[in-house]
Structure formats: structure tokens, C-alpha cells
Amino acid sequence: MERKPGSSRADRKTTERNRRNRMKALLSKLHSLVPPQCPRESTLTMPDQLGKAANYIKNLQVKVQKMREQKERLLEIEKMNTTMNNGLTIGFKSPEIGIRKSGSILEVVLVTGLDGQFMFNETVRVIHEEGADVMNANFSYVGDAMLHTVHAKVGDGDSTDERISQRLQEMVNDMLMELHP
Numbered sequence: 025m026e027r028k029p030g031s032s033r034a035d036r037k038t039t040e041r042n043r044r045n046r047m048k049a050l051l052s053k054l055h056s057l058v059p060p061q062c063p064r065e066s067t068l069t070m071p072d073q074l075g076k077a078a079n080y081i082k083n084l085q086v087k088v089q090k091m092r093e094q095k096e097r098l099l100e101i102e103k104m105n106t107t108m109n110n111g112l113t114i115g116f117k118s119p120e121i122g123i124r125k126s127g128s129i130l131e132v133v134l135v136t137g138l139d140g141q142f143m144f145n146e147t148v149r150v151i152h153e154e155g156a157d158v159m160n161a162n163f164s165y166v167g168d169a170m171l172h173t174v175h176a177k178v179g180d181g182d183s184t185d186e187r188i189s190q191r192l193q194e195m196v197n198d199m200l201m202e203l204h205p
Contacts, residue, residue, distance in 0.1 A: 119143055121196045123189045125178070130156060130185050132192065134172040144172045146195055151176045154188045 055073050058080045068076065122133040132151065136143050144163065151158055156176040163172045178184040 119196050119199050121147075121192055123185075123192060125185045128177055128179070129159070130176045130178050130188065132172075132174040132176070132188075134174075136170050136172065137168065143195070143199065144170075147172065147174060147192060150191045150195065151188055154184050154191070155179075156184055156188060 051070060051073060054077050058073075058077050061076075118137075120135040124131045124133075130151075132147060134143060134147055144161075148158060148161060151174060156178045158174060158176050160175040161173070163170050165171075176188075178188070
């Protein structure tokens with residue numbers, strides 16, 4: 025079989041052109057699936073577009089994992105609620121927080137459902153991270169709720185109590201957003 029030297033080169037050029045066109049179409053399709061962040065994104069280079077798509081996919085994977093974990097927590101709470109009191113739903117209560125300062129003592133009162141141990145732990149962690157000394161922490165059951173009380177000593181004249189208050193309010197608000205999206 026004899027080959028013409030020019031036909032082999034033409035076949036390779038055509039094959040390469042088809043490959044480039046396929047890659048361009050696939051890149052365009054990928055770019056169309058990633059939501060735009062700013063108007064100038066249409067001028068991104070191919071590596072930048074691929075990097076952006078990879079980051080977007082990684083962020084979606086993280087969100088999916090967080091949602092799975094939240095779903096598991098909620099299913100566990102629901103399971104716990106339905107097994108108590110012959111199937112009557114108890115223990116699932118939206119958290120409430122009250123913060124009071126008297127001198128150098130900060131009192132934090134957290135009211136949760138029977139599932140509120142995690143929030144109590146987080147409350148103590150926030151207080152500790154902000155540099156306050158936990159003096160006393162206790163809880164009690166009141167019907168279908170848990171009443172957590174934490175007394176902490178804060179410095180006089182600094183803004184530790186304000187930072188603690190802000191962080192705890194944000195924590196409760198985030199929890200409420202998770203419970204009632």
C-alpha cells in the first residue's frame with residue numbers, strides 16, 4: 025500500500041482541528057454551568073476558567089457534605105424525639121439566649137430543647153476563646169427544654185462581654201437559620 029505523504033499530514037491536521045473544536049465546545053459547556061461572579065469573566069483564559077470550575081465543584085462538594093452532616097444531626101434528633109414519651113415529639117426547641125453583665129460577671133442563659141448539649145458546649149467554648157474565665161456552669165430540665173446557665177468573669181472596662189454577646193447571638197441565629205431555612 026502506498027500512501028501519499030500529503031494525505032497523512034492532512035489527516036493529522038483534521039484530527040487535531042476536530043480535537044481542538046471538541047475541547048473548545050466542552051470548555052464552553054463547562055463555563056456555562058459555573059455561575060458568573062463578575063461581568064469581566066468572559067475574558068478569563070482557559071486555565072483560569074478550568075481553575076474557577078474546579079473551585080466551584082470543590083465548594084459544592086463541601087456544601088453537600090455539610091448538608092449531609094446537618095441532615096444526619098436532624099435525623100438523630102428526630103429519632104430521639106420520637107422514641108421519647110411513646111412517640112410524642114418533645115425536645116426539639118428553637119434555641120434562645122439571654123446575656124446579662126453585672127460588674128465583672130457575665131451571665132449567659134441558654135434555653136434549648138433536650139437536644140441542646142452541643143449548643144451548651146459551643147457557648148462555653150466561645151466564652152473561653154474570648155478570654156473570659158468560666159466560674160460556674162450548670163443546666164436543668166424544665167419540661168421539654170433545657171436551661172443552661174454560665175457565669176463568667178470578664179475584665180473590667182474591656183469589650184470582652186460585647187464580643188462574647190455578639191458571637192453567641194450569631195451562633196444562635198445561625199442555628200435558627202439551619203432549623204428554619
